[in-house]
Amino acid sequence: MTLKQSAPININVAAQLTNVKNKIPLVHCITNRVTITECANGLLAAGAAPIMSEDAREVEEIVSISNALVLNIGTLMPLQIESMLIAGVKAKRIGIPVIFDPVGAGATRLRDDVSKQIIETVRPDVIRGNISEIRALYGFAGNTKGVDAAATDNVTLENAEETAFIVSELAKKYECIVGATGEIDIISDGKNTCYVGNGHPALCKITGSGCVLSSLAGAYVGAAKKTSEERMNAVIGAFVLSGLAGEYAEAETKKEGGGMGTFHTKYMDALSLIDADDFIQKAKIYVSETSSDKHTDL
Amino acid sequence: MTLKQSAPININVAAQLTNVKNKIPLVHCITNRVTITECANGLLAAGAAPIMSEDAREVEEIVSISNALVLNIGTLMPLQIESMLIAGVKAKRIGIPVIFDPVGAGATRLRDDVSKQIIETVRPDVIRGNISEIRALYGFAGNTKGVDAAATDNVTLENAEETAFIVSELAKKYECIVGATGEIDIISDGKNTCYVGNGHPALCKITGSGCVLSSLAGAYVGAAKKTSEERMNAVIGAFVLSGLAGEYAEAETKKEGGGMGTFHTKYMDALSLIDADDFIQKAKIYVSETSSDKHTDL
Amino acid sequence: MTLKQSAPININVAAQLTNVKNKIPLVHCITNRVTITECANGLLAAGAAPIMSEDAREVEEIVSISNALVLNIGTLMPLQIESMLIAGVKAKRIGIPVIFDPVGAGATRLRDDVSKQIIETVRPDVIRGNISEIRALYGFAGNTKGVDAAATDNVTLENAEETAFIVSELAKKYECIVGATGEIDIISDGKNTCYVGNGHPALCKITGSGCVLSSLAGAYVGAAKKTSEERMNAVIGAFVLSGLAGEYAEAETKKEGGGMGTFHTKYMDALSLIDADDFIQKAKIYVSETSSDKHTDL
Numbered sequence: 005m006t007l008k009q010s011a012p013i014n015i016n017v018a019a020q021l022t023n024v025k026n027k028i029p030l031v032h033c034i035t036n037r038v039t040i041t042e043c044a045n046g047l048l049a050a051g052a053a054p055i056m057s058e059d060a061r062e063v064e065e066i067v068s069i070s071n072a073l074v075l076n077i078g079t080l081m082p083l084q085i086e087s088m089l090i091a092g093v094k095a096k097r098i099g100i101p102v103i104f105d106p107v108g109a110g111a112t113r114l115r116d117d118v119s120k121q122i123i124e125t126v127r128p129d130v131i132r133g134n135i136s137e138i139r140a141l142y143g144f145a146g147n148t149k150g151v152d153a154a155a156t157d158n159v160t161l162e163n164a165e166e167t168a169f170i171v172s173e174l175a176k177k178y179e180c181i182v183g184a185t186g187e188i189d190i191i192s193d194g195k196n197t198c199y200v201g202n203g204h205p206a207l208c209k210i211t212g213s214g215c216v217l218s219s220l221a222g223a224y225v226g227a228a229k230k231t232s233e234e235r236m237n238a239v240i241g242a243f244v245l246s247g248l249a250g251e252y253a254e255a256e257t258k259k260e261g262g263g264m265g266t267f268h269t270k271y272m273d274a275l276s277l278i279d280a281d282d283f284i285q286k287a288k289i290y291v292s293e294t295s296s297d298k299h300t301d302l
Numbered sequence: 303m304t305l306k307q308s309a310p311i312n313i314n315v316a317a318q319l320t321n322v323k324n325k326i327p328l329v330h331c332i333t334n335r336v337t338i339t340e341c342a343n344g345l346l347a348a349g350a351a352p353i354m355s356e357d358a359r360e361v362e363e364i365v366s367i368s369n370a371l372v373l374n375i376g377t378l379m380p381l382q383i384e385s386m387l388i389a390g391v392k393a394k395r396i397g398i399p400v401i402f403d404p405v406g407a408g409a410t411r412l413r414d415d416v417s418k419q420i421i422e423t424v425r426p427d428v429i430r431g432n433i434s435e436i437r438a439l440y441g442f443a444g445n446t447k448g449v450d451a452a453a454t455d456n457v458t459l460e461n462a463e464e465t466a467f468i469v470s471e472l473a474k475k476y477e478c479i480v481g482a483t484g485e486i487d488i489i490s491d492g493k494n495t496c497y498v499g500n501g502h503p504a505l506c507k508i509t510g511s512g513c514v515l516s517s518l519a520g521a522y523v524g525a526a527k528k529t530s531e532e533r534m535n536a537v538i539g540a541f542v543l544s545g546l547a548g549e550y551a552e553a554e555t556k557k558e559g560g561g562m563g564t565f566h567t568k569y570m571d572a573l574s575l576i577d578a579d580d581f582i583q584k585a586k587i588y589v590s591e592t593s594s595d596k597h598t599d600l
Numbered sequence: 601m602t603l604k605q606s607a608p609i610n611i612n613v614a615a616q617l618t619n620v621k622n623k624i625p626l627v628h629c630i631t632n633r634v635t636i637t638e639c640a641n642g643l644l645a646a647g648a649a650p651i652m653s654e655d656a657r658e659v660e661e662i663v664s665i666s667n668a669l670v671l672n673i674g675t676l677m678p679l680q681i682e683s684m685l686i687a688g689v690k691a692k693r694i695g696i697p698v699i700f701d702p703v704g705a706g707a708t709r710l711r712d713d714v715s716k717q718i719i720e721t722v723r724p725d726v727i728r729g730n731i732s733e734i735r736a737l738y739g740f741a742g743n744t745k746g747v748d749a750a751a752t753d754n755v756t757l758e759n760a761e762e763t764a765f766i767v768s769e770l771a772k773k774y775e776c777i778v779g780a781t782g783e784i785d786i787i788s789d790g791k792n793t794c795y796v797g798n799g800h801p802a803l804c805k806i807t808g809s810g811c812v813l814s815s816l817a818g819a820y821v822g823a824a825k826k827t828s829e830e831r832m833n834a835v836i837g838a839f840v841l842s843g844l845a846g847e848y849a850e851a852e853t854k855k856e857g858g859g860m861g862t863f864h865t866k867y868m869d870a871l872s873l874i875d876a877d878d879f880i881q882k883a884k885i886y887v888s889e890t891s892s893d894k895h896t897d898l
Contacts (some may be wrong), residue, residue, distance in 0.1 A: 339634055342634050343864070346806060347805065352807065353704075362708070381677065400893040434815065481612070567862060570861025572859065574860040
């Protein structure tokens with residue numbers, strides 16, 4: 005079984021970028037203190053509009069005027085958890101898509117407990133994490149196959165399909181789209197699974213690239229039609245944008261002989277400069293030749 | 303009735319920049335989590351000194367050593383509101399100017415309530431918001447003419463004088479200076495109204511440019527003499543600096559073919575590089591030929 | 601008595617940089633809201649890994665997987681103080697080095713009280729502040745000689761040894777390493793005292809350069825062997841890296857005709873680009889010819 009690039013999907017995913025630029029979705033983020041500025045600037049650069057609010061007395065009103073809600077548990081505090089639950093439940097009640105970023109799931113009991121509580125109470129539409137976090141969620145989801153803690157977290161084009169099993173199972177279990185970042189990214193809704201090969205390791209050397217990606221997923225899904233196919237394309241679009249931004253930033257930084265400060269500036273540049281043509285020409289989106297069969301067979 | 307530029311005012315406003323660079327005013331900000339770093343860096347770049355503190359047990363002491371207090375409700379939390387009130391009341395008692403930035407006023411009940419509470423309890427010396435926020439404050443201030451929610455929020459040189467009515471009325475009602483940002487900015491103390499034409503739309507594509515402007519207003523008023531004329535010039539100075547920084551950043555970014563990351567870097571560059579000569583030569587400050595008559599006639 | 605540069609120490613300190621790059625220490629920061637992003641990016645750029653967490657329910661677990669704990673009181677809030685104490689006590693119990701940054705000590709009663717509480721309860725391994733903060737800590741430490749509030753805080757190569765007395769006494773009193781930043785930096789463990797002449801005044805014009813330095817001290821000590829000599833070299837290494845980054849940023853900014861935005865970008869570039877060779881060639885580390893005698897005589 006091999007992964008193949010498909011030209012038509014690039015065009016469909018590129019349409020999502022155009023969608024965001026046209027609709028300027030308002031994305032309500034209840035997010036962590038480290039990367040909150042990054043998320044706001046990332047959303048603005050990509051053509052969306054951010055609104056950060058976490059006071060329990062107003063989050064329902066903010067959700068009501070937003071196109072998506074992003075919950076990120078990177079720096080939990082007691083009051084914040086309550087606000088996430090209130091906002092999340094409200095969003096689902098009125099049909100606003102919810103993106104959940106389980107930052108640090110697996111690292112502490114609190115993060116595991118809160119992740120579980122958010123997933124089960126809110127039922128997010130998209131879960132976006134790194135592969136370790138996704139493994140952790142899969143583990144505590146009660147899957148008896150467990151999680152191989154010793155397994156390498158380095159997902160490559162060669163071993164992506166094996167890891168995709170976990171991503172796909174988690175998506176099935178919670179009836180949502182799950183997106184996991186790694187050397188190759190894996191996105192699955194439990195029926196179909198896609199892989200995104202764009203990106204650069206330097207993205208892990210600036211804080212917030214993962215949180216920004218989750219916020220972008222909010223913007224892309226918030227601007228998309230409410231079909232499962234369009235939402236998959238939207239999530240893929242956010243991953244492609246983030247990955248291409250990393251590639252652009254690395255190339256520009258090298259050209260200038262810069263370091264991580266320059267990389268950061270160029271990354272933000274890229275989020276605003278990348279357009280639909282870049283998606284069509286440079287997106288590396290792969291599908292299993294028999295991916296949908298494979299996953300419905302499980 | 304037409305708006306006219308006046309050369310002498312540029313010189314008076316330029317003197318405010320020199321003032322800030324010489325006095326290095328200490329600006330105490332109780333501000334939002336998204337742009338707190340921006341506000342600190344903006345103040346430092348412009349020649350002022352920031353101090354961020356919001357623990358109720360120390361805000362009075364911090365106010366006592368500061369030259370201005372800036373209250374910004376961008377990301378409210380219960381404890382923060384209490385600290386703003388304590389700090390604000392203390393500042394007024396000892397004669398420290400207070401700048402209030404009603405971020406998101408009009409968007410939620412909480413923000414309206416807190417704005418009202420701060421304005422009525424603290425009586426800020428300056429209110430700085432975008433035109434939508436200023437309209438919202440004007441609306442709940444009980445003016446029976448109400449706020450035309452359908453009115454475009456795009457204030458241009460052509461329609462500025464109509465919107466100026468709201469700004470001026472709000473200033474009269476609360477005996478303070480009100481500054482509203484838009485394509486053209488409007489600043490009024492209820493008697494005199496000025497317009498600033500500097501700026502660039504890209505300022506709205508980085509988070510914090512409005513919050514930084516409010517912080518700069520703190521620095522400028524904090525360094526100014528306590529006359530109403532000097533304080534008007536100081537607020538105008540902060541608007542001019544912010545506007546010129548946007549123009550500089552846009553020009554430099556275009557030159558380099560950059561995106562929003564580069565714009566952000568150049569904007570911070572500009573806040574530190576712009577000097578009194580730039581003010582004298584490039585500030586676009588307009589006054590109504592009969593502005594003071596107009597407003598006292600109301 | 602004069603200060604002299606010593607070549608061998610540069611090599612030993614350079615080895616600390618290599619150490620950090622090889623070990624990628626995980627640094628747990630409970631830090632302030634203004635510079636939290638800076639600290640995360642600074643640590644990443646320098647080759648370490650940041651983790652920010654301040655919920656009392658998880659800080660002990662986070663400490664347990666970390667190589668160092670950094671406590672910074674720049675923007676205190678009630679819940680944060682409790683978390684700092686819990687995390688600090690845990691870190692000391694399991695042998696994780698604790699770095700304390702007493703931001704604003706001397707400015708308010710709250711900061712003095714909390715500093716005292718943290719120092720006496722946690723017993724940090726390193727205290728890193730500017731010379732005013734270190735003077736304040738020395739003052740309330742009950743030293744009857746008091747602190748000359750009128751004394752200039754401008755420490756130069758000429759008067760460094762006098763100020764070093766305070767730094768060294770504080771280190772002795774709390775059996776820790778104390779590092780004070782100024783035009784010349786002073787680092788002492790109460791027995792030996794070193795001086796670092798690298799740096800540039802522009803570092804004070806971006807927010808967070810001091811907080812980043814404290815975080816870097818966490819990374820360097822966290823990666824070092826647990827001997828007092830290695831820990832001194834590690835702290836010196838963090839100061840040298842910060843100072844060289846300031847020098848590099850200033851030179852690059854001048855070359856480009858930039859302002860504080862460019863300086864900030866270049867500073868982050870430098871934190872990632874500076875290598876062991878730069879340390880060996882450019883570090884300005886001074887020792888008193890008779891420094892250890894002097895201090896054991898006190």
